[in-house]
Amino acid sequence: MLIILFVSFIGPYLPIVDSNLIEEKPFFHYRDGVMEVAPYAPSSDYLLGSDKNGRDLLSLLIVGTRPTLSFVLYVCILRYLLAVPIGLIVSNPSGPQYLRTIVQIWSKLSSYVPTIFIIILLANSPFVLFSEKRTFWMIALIAIIEVGRVSEFVSAQIEKIKSEDFVSAGIMVGNRFSGLVVRYFWPHTLPQIVINFSLDVSRTIFLIGQLGIFSIFISHEVAMAGLDTFNVMNTSITWPMLLTNVIQDIRIHPWIPFWTSLFIAFSSFSFYLLSEGLRKKTQFPHS
Amino acid sequence: MVKYGQFERQRFNSNATGEGTMNFLWKNSMVRWLILATILILFLIPGKTDQILIQRGVKPVYHFSMDIYQNNIKNFVDLLQTEHGLGLSKYHVPVSKEIKHYFSRSLWIVFPSFFLSILLGMAKGIFDYYFSDKKWNVIGNGSTWLGQSLPDFFFVISIQYVLLLLIRIGFPKLDLFGYDHWYNIFFPIVFLSMYPLFYIARITSSALATEENKDYVRTARSKGTSTRNILLQHMLKNAMLTILSHFFTVMVLLIGSLPIVEFLTFYRGAARRLIEAFGITPVMVQPMSVEIESTMVIGIMVMFLLFLFVALWVSNIIKAYVVPSSQIKMTDVFSSLLLFLIVGVILTLIILLPRDLEFIPVQLVSCVLGLVIL
Numbered sequence: 001m002l003i004i005l006f007v008s009f010i011g012p013y014l015p016i017v018d019s020n021l022i023e024e025k026p027f028f029h030y031r032d033g034v035m036e037v038a039p040y041a042p043s044s045d046y047l048l049g050s051d052k053n054g055r056d057l058l059s060l061l062i063v064g065t066r067p068t069l070s071f072v073l074y075v076c077i078l079r080y081l082l083a084v085p086i087g088l089i090v091s092n093p094s095g096p097q098y099l100r101t102i103v104q105i106w107s108k109l110s111s112y113v114p115t116i117f118i119i120i121l122l123a124n125s126p127f128v129l130f131s132e133k134r135t136f137w138m139i140a141l142i143a144i145i146e147v148g149r150v151s152e153f154v155s156a157q158i159e160k161i162k163s164e165d166f167v168s169a170g171i172m173v174g175n176r177f178s179g180l181v182v183r184y185f186w187p188h189t190l191p192q193i194v195i196n197f198s199l200d201v202s203r204t205i206f207l208i209g210q211l212g213i214f215s216i217f218i219s220h221e222v223a224m225a226g227l228d229t230f231n232v233m234n235t236s237i238t239w240p241m242l243l244t245n246v247i248q249d250i251r252i253h254p255w256i257p258f259w260t261s262l263f264i265a266f267s268s269f270s271f272y273l274l275s276e277g278l279r280k281k282t283q284f285p286h287s
Numbered sequence: 288m289v290k291y292g293q294f295e296r297q298r299f300n301s302n303a304t305g306e307g308t309m310n311f312l313w314k315n316s317m318v319r320w321l322i323l324a325t326i327l328i329l330f331l332i333p334g335k336t337d338q339i340l341i342q343r344g345v346k347p348v349y350h351f352s353m354d355i356y357q358n359n360i361k362n363f364v365d366l367l368q369t370e371h372g373l374g375l376s377k378y379h380v381p382v383s384k385e386i387k388h389y390f391s392r393s394l395w396i397v398f399p400s401f402f403l404s405i406l407l408g409m410a411k412g413i414f415d416y417y418f419s420d421k422k423w424n425v426i427g428n429g430s431t432w433l434g435q436s437l438p439d440f441f442f443v444i445s446i447q448y449v450l451l452l453l454i455r456i457g458f459p460k461l462d463l464f465g466y467d468h469w470y471n472i473f474f475p476i477v478f479l480s481m482y483p484l485f486y487i488a489r490i491t492s493s494a495l496a497t498e499e500n501k502d503y504v505r506t507a508r509s510k511g512t513s514t515r516n517i518l519l520q521h522m523l524k525n526a527m528l529t530i531l532s533h534f535f536t537v538m539v540l541l542i543g544s545l546p547i548v549e550f551l552t553f554y555r556g557a558a559r560r561l562i563e564a565f566g567i568t569p570v571m572v573q574p575m576s577v578e579i580e581s582t583m584v585i586g587i588m589v590m591f592l593l594f595l596f597v598a599l600w601v602s603n604i605i606k607a608y609v610v611p612s613s614q615i616k617m618t619d620v621f622s623s624l625l626l627f628l629i630v631g632v633i634l635t636l637i638i639l640l641p642r643d644l645e646f647i648p649v650q651l652v653s654c655v656l657g658l659v660i661l
Contacts, residue, residue, distance in 0.1 A: 114543030126642045
């Protein structure tokens with residue numbers, strides 16, 4: 001398991017380190033001697049084919065790894081930065097009760113209503129759509145929707161631990177709640193939180209893949225194309241961007257969406273593997 | 288008694304149990320944190336975004352105007368009151384008529400997928416559990432695990448790819464996508480049920496695993512109940528409650544996958560119509576309009592919310608029926624109704640936000656490097 005973990009973990013990271021240092025710029029328009037029009041099918045020149053502008057798909061996917069994954073990480077880190085403290089506060093029985101209700105409602109929201117609907121709606125709302133700081137809003141949006149669920153998860157973990165005997169020992173010794181948190185709850189909750197985090201990363205990668213298919217971009221420029229129409233143009237290289245025209249592409253140049261979704265599936269899967277591996281690892285000491 | 292420092296104790300232990308240095312390194316939390324921190328920092332440094340600046344003559348700017356917003360809301364409320372409907376869609380057809388049309392189409396794939404994924408999922412879960420102690424485990428559990436984590440659009444796209452390749456070789460070309468023929472329901476149902484199927488399989492096998500530790504299982508086994516089948520029948524009955532409680536989650540998953548599946552298989556159901564109402568079309572040749580079909584969007588969203596609310600309560604009622612001890616409290620009904628209502632109202636308010644853009648003339652700036660190699 002660990003071997004698989006390592007391999008899958010390193011997989012997405014190697015390309016990033018590569019593009020960090022080498023800064024491969026894949027943009028150029030190419031005309032063969034035989035007047036081929038972009039996009040090009042996979043060939044010896046273009047390992048995975050090219051996109052509409054003649055850019056090599058493999059390079060695009062590699063360069064896009066970092067923006068895509070860092071976006072996802074921003075989302076998840078923000079989510080957990082907000083959710084974990086809230087979860088900790090909520091598990092304090094002498095803490096504010098209203099917060100507990102808020103968390104319950106919030107987490108019910110993301111489990112009763114499919115989040116994709118909420119995201120599509122909010123991402124297309126004029127505030128987010130036309131905002132200049134759109135990237136920030138998208139990150140905040142996707143992160144915040146699920147904060148409730150994560151907070152509830154954290155407090156549930158703490159409840160589980162509270163019932164253990166060693167906690168009453170801690171109380172007897174005279175810890176205040178904050179002391180209990182630091183010394184007793186946190187060391188045991190942290191592994192679960194990390195596992196859940198990795199799972200969340202996997203789900204978020206999947207989510208933005210879907211958003212890409214719906215042309216809901218993460219960062220874009222809005223330019224006018226008519227009197228009341230506008231063109232939303234993507235301004236960053238991310239994997240979902242390559243999926244935007246998938247319906248058209250799949251018929252004529254299927255390699256574009258195919259390889260893109262393969263990359264997306266692969267990284268989503270490797271984070272899932274990571275969470276499973278971590279879970280197995282944390283189970284051994286207890287069995 | 289010799290006291291070992293914590294560090295030394297760790298090393299002693301890990302080497303004594305035969306674990307290598309790698310594992311030791313991994314266990315040493317300091318090293319772990321360092322690695323994690325390095326990786327995170329590598330990621331989080333914002334990279335260069337390409338400067339694609341296309342400066343046209345006018346630049347759209349959005350200013351929120353309370354007046355227009357209040358106007359929108361007023362118009363909407365008036366519409367509800369006077370027409371008892373939601374106005375016309377962009378095709379100049381009454382919205383309520385379109386919603387009925389599209390929503391029933393979506394239901395045609397949601398319900399079969401629901402039953403399919405639950406029945407097949409449970410079967411697979413039982414299969415996984417049954418063979419969990421044999422070599423077949425890899426196929427059983429492994430495939431469930433695999434199926435759960437791969438995004439379903441990957442399946443959709445790769446299967447389309449494979450089909451296209453087959454067609455090139457000369458396989459019969461079926462009009463599998465679209466909505467004209469009865470067999471067009473087939474593909475969406477298959478794709479829609481994929482993820483919930485694996486989800487239920489997982490729930491079933493873990494519910495069965497929990498049952499295994501109970502006393503009655505050991506009693507039955509010691510009594511010599513030879514066929515595991517009988518055991519399964521009893522265990523399954525007890526595991527059913529757990530599985531039942533996940534039915535609603537399956538429904539939520541199904542509705543959540545509706546947009547993507549309908550979009551990719553060209554199935555003209557409600558979710559796809561919703562996306563179209565936002566101005567997003569499968570072929571992004573035409574630019575998006577500032578105007579969205581607000582009443583259409585509101586109508587479809589409300590229908591989905593209503594559907595989920597009904598599904599929630601059907602599943603709760605079934606649970607109450609199966610397990611006599613759980614009761615339906617009126618407060619629960621009201622609180623969930625309230626939740627859905629509040630969500631509906633908030634969504635409506637967001638949809639009605641004014642979307643008028645103001646155009647500010649901008650000086651034509653020379654195109655920044657943009658697509659050219661730096």
